Amino acid sequence: MIQQWWKDAKFGMFIHWGIYSVPAGEYAGVKTDNIAEWIMHDLRIPIAEYEKFAASFTGEHFDADKIVRFAKECGMKYLVFTAKHHDGFAMYHSKADAYNTSITPYKRDPVRELKNACEKYGIDFGLYYSQAQDWHDPDGCEDGENGEGKDFEKYFKNKCLPQVKELLTDYAPVKLLWFDTPMYMTAEQSKELKDFVLSIQPDCMISGRIGNGLGDYVTTGDNFIPLLPIGYSFEVPATTNHSWGYNKFDSDWISAKKIIRRLVKIVARGGNYLLNVGPRPDGSIPAECTEILKEIGSFLKYNGDSIYATVSIPPYPYDIDWGYFTYKPGKLFIHVFEDLDRVYLLNIHNKPLKAYLLKDKTPLKVKERCTCEGDSSWLIKLPQNRDKDIDRVICVEVEGAELEFEPIKR
Missing domain, CATH: 3.20.20.80 (Glycosidases)
Structure with a gap:
């Protein structure tokens, strides 16, 4: 057990x-x-x-x-x-x-x-x-x-x-x-x-x-x-x-x-x-x-x-080479390992309520839109990585206890 x-x-x-x-x-x-x-x-x-x-x-x-x-x-x-x-x-x-x-x-x-x-x-x-x-x-x-x-x-x-x-x-x-x-x-x-x-x-x-x-x-x-x-x-x-x-x-x-x-x-x-x-x-x-x-x-x-007390989530439908997701009810954590100035994500069904850098609670804006293919998308701009953090963790508080990734549409 x-x-x-x-x-x-x-x-x-x-x-x-x-x-x-x-x-x-x-x-x-x-x-x-x-x-x-x-x-x-x-x-x-x-x-x-x-x-x-x-x-x-x-x-x-x-x-x-x-x-x-x-x-x-x-x-x-x-x-x-x-x-x-x-x-x-x-x-x-x-x-x-x-x-x-x-x-x-x-x-x-x-x-x-x-x-x-x-x-x-x-x-x-x-x-x-x-x-x-x-x-x-x-x-x-x-x-x-x-x-x-x-x-x-x-x-x-x-x-x-x-x-x-x-x-x-x-x-x-x-x-x-x-x-x-x-x-x-x-x-x-x-x-x-x-x-x-x-x-x-x-x-x-x-x-x-x-x-x-x-x-x-x-x-x-x-x-x-x-x-x-x-x-x-x-x-x-x-x-x-x-x-x-x-x-x-x-x-x-x-x-x-x-x-x-x-x-x-x-x-x-x-x-x-x-x-x-x-x-x-x-x-x-x-x-x-x-x-x-x-x-x-x-x-x-x-x-x-x-990290602690997070739960397993369905695989994200796209291959991203810059990071990973972890999750606990109501919070999606986006782990960014590359020195990016923005994160662009498709096919996340949950509505974002609030976003910030987990390290210091720096607020971030999530721009939502729908692509021409009908997929939902998020655009999150990141501040400069002055501290050279290995992993910048974005916390996005979302609606719903379960995380839902949308399938890639045909």
Whole structure:
């Protein structure tokens, strides 16, 4: 069941932090050419060697309060933290499996600290859990294998379910469980897992990657945005560079301009945007990443009304390359990403009542007319973009609770 808080939130913070941040994309002089948190799998690091990274996982600069406060300042409404990734290492004090943060110099429980901070700052708290892939457990799934020689049910009963129970009971309430890569889990196993979650926390949402079509919403491919509104709720998990876990070689950061445009595009198509940060082994977030998020936060401070609690609308009948629309009952938000001096739109049925720049309420005039083809049209003149805003958001208050785009006439 999709909860209203999730529908309204639109923008969340993903945090990938684990002992994979220690090698940070390199092992024995070899750089991984894939995402950093997959280094154990991709470079075939033996379990005994990979376990040694725990000794260098210090976390001395990890500050859950600071991170959650920062997420709130950046306009994020929910947070999802990697309680256990595919490497099998639990980022909390698991009683079900000793392979967890208690064996590191860090020793603390970041899940506990983040939960407390989320409660303090009013951020909805979620956890990521790799339910099928577990490269540390001999019976866990691994990419590229079909399960021969493994007793997956043994892993499922002895590690997965007990750890999920810990997370749902010891850190309650968990608003969202973000499962990932179901691999060769059967429909029966996915259903058993879902029923198990709901038996403990009936209001906990479940991501689409639980598998077998049993998620509460669709989780798209990493960094993939649907071309059009797809008619049901979805979430795009995305990176700020090219890796989820910290990679010391990845300095190709995505600009705030591109991320803001992606956020608007996703929301315009009815989805949520879950944007990742990957802390270093000491727990600090790279400065380049924080600067990007600050710029996004500045945009949302003044334009958040055009993002949060908006609703999906029908596709606009024309292809416009300069922007997108978002909507909430009675308000059409026109997002202008190009340096235009006017916006001309056809085929909007609703009558405009009032228009202004959302950032500072600068009033704008909407000139209505009917074209020779019989289509309605709006002409809105814009003032000069002196502040060089990435996205100038026009709010047009309209008649009617529903937005209606007229079809192109033949």
